[in-house]
Amino acid sequence: MWVAILPRLDSPARGGGVVTVPAGRPAPALQGHRVGLISRLVADVIDLGVIWGIGLAAILIIAMARYLLFGPPFLLPVLPGWMLTGAGGAIAVGYLTVGWTGTGRTVGKQLAGLRVLDRSGRRLSMPRALLRALLYVVFPAGLLWVLVSRRNASVQDLVVGSVVIYDWRYRPP
Numbered sequence: 001m002w003v004a005i006l007p008r009l010d011s012p013a014r015g016g017g018v019v020t021v022p023a024g025r026p027a028p029a030l031q032g033h034r035v036g037l038i039s040r041l042v043a044d045v046i047d048l049g050v051i052w053g054i055g056l057a058a059i060l061i062i063a064m065a066r067y068l069l070f071g072p073p074f075l076l077p078v079l080p081g082w083m084l085t086g087a088g089g090a091i092a093v094g095y096l097t098v099g100w101t102g103t104g105r106t107v108g109k110q111l112a113g114l115r116v117l118d119r120s121g122r123r124l125s126m127p128r129a130l131l132r133a134l135l136y137v138v139f140p141a142g143l144l145w146v147l148v149s150r151r152n153a154s155v156q157d158l159v160v161g162s163v164v165i166y167d168w169r170y171r172p173p
Contacts, residue, residue: 046108
């Protein structure tokens with residue numbers, strides 16, 4: 001039984017070099033291939049949970065510091081909506097930028113076996129990773145372009161010149 005036909009990262013620009021993936025053994029066969037929408041969404045949902053956890057940890061640290069400095073009661077800070085949105089966006093941009101420039105992965109991409117690289121196969125530079133992260137936070141719907149792109153590229157990938165591939169190998173930062 002055959003599962004899918006996927007374009008290879010090293011294929012010619014016109015879409016040549018497709019590989020069929022046998023069911024039951026997708027990991028070795030997908031290594032180096034571009035990632036589709038579902039795998040990206042799985043990784044992004046995991047990353048959203050990590051970002052939420054970082055934000056919650058920050059709120060708890062602020063509450064604990066306030067409690068230790070000023071005494072009881074222990075209360076969580078109540079932030080206005082605009083500040084909560086801005087802080088969440090800043091945490092997301094920082095988290096994504098650090099992950100993509102370090103190892104090319106965030107926690108979600110690591111668990112899903114994905115890596116973000118530039119078109120030549122190198123890690124993203126800090127400015128490119130920052131721009132990609134900003135585009136992801138400001139325009140998340142750009143991810144849907146993967147559905148119509150021959151190269152499985154999101155709008156963010158097209159603007160920045162990045163690719164997302166299946167990669168289970170360890171690459172030190």
